[in-house]
Amino acid sequence: MSQDSRARSPAESAQGAPLETILQQWKRERPDLDPSPMAVCGALRRANDRVRTAVEGNAAKGGLDGAGFDVLLTLRRQGRGETLTPSALAGEMMLSTSAMTNRLDRLEKRGLVERRSDPKDRRSLKIALTEDGFALADRLVMSHLAVEEQMLTPLDTAEREELKRLLAKVGV
Known part of the structure; x- marks a missing residue:
């Protein structure tokens, strides 16, 4: 053949x-x-x-696309009750602010994030997870790690570190 x-x-x-x-x-x-x-x-x-x-x-x-998932996990890793400006959130995710606006609109409609006025600067907004958003992010991060662990199962700890090191050389 x-x-x-x-x-x-x-x-x-x-x-x-x-x-x-x-x-x-x-x-x-x-x-x-x-x-x-x-x-x-x-x-x-x-x-x-x-x-x-x-x-x-x-x-x-969790009813999310990859973009929404990234926003939720980025906000979740900041800590409960913590906020980011849309610009800071976009910077954390290496996105333009216009791309961030669309993502935030969709998540806000679902009740997963909220825009809050910045008490120190009325012209600025802060983005926070709602309780539902926080709970969803917590559930998804557990299954996310399980998915990634499954994909990396063929590699031992030393191989994972070596792969990470090598990819950093290419990505930087």
């Missing part, structure tokens, strides 16, 4: 051709090029896709 016609699992099909196959094809077609960066970046992209799918699936259990 040829490499192209072998049966692939649904996960492989969603991820595309095996990376080694892609490298072999490029080496055959363009022997003058070193396609090895494609394998590393392809593996990163595929891993990111799997992680994002799992994390967004967990967020959906």
Whole structure:
């Protein structure tokens, strides 16, 4: 059976051709090029896709998309009763303030966050979790960690630290 016609699992099909196959094809077609960066970046992209799918699936259990999930967890990690300005929240999440406004509107309509006037500056707003938002964030962070732990099960502690170290080198 040829490499192209072998049966692939649904996960492989969603991820595309095996990376080694892609490298072999490029080496055959363009022997003058070193396609090895494609394998590393392809593996990163595929891993990111799997992680994002799992994390967004967990967020959906709380009726949230990935964006809303990020807002809730960012506010939750500030501590009960703590607030952030929309600008500070956007900065924590590496977003534009216009992108933050849409996210906050959706979460406020669901009763998960509230906008409060800043008592020190009437022109400024503070964003806080409501009790429902706090409770949902607490539930979701537990299942979120369980999802991430499941994905990292094949790695031991030393491998996790090494992967984190290596990814920081690429991401910085």
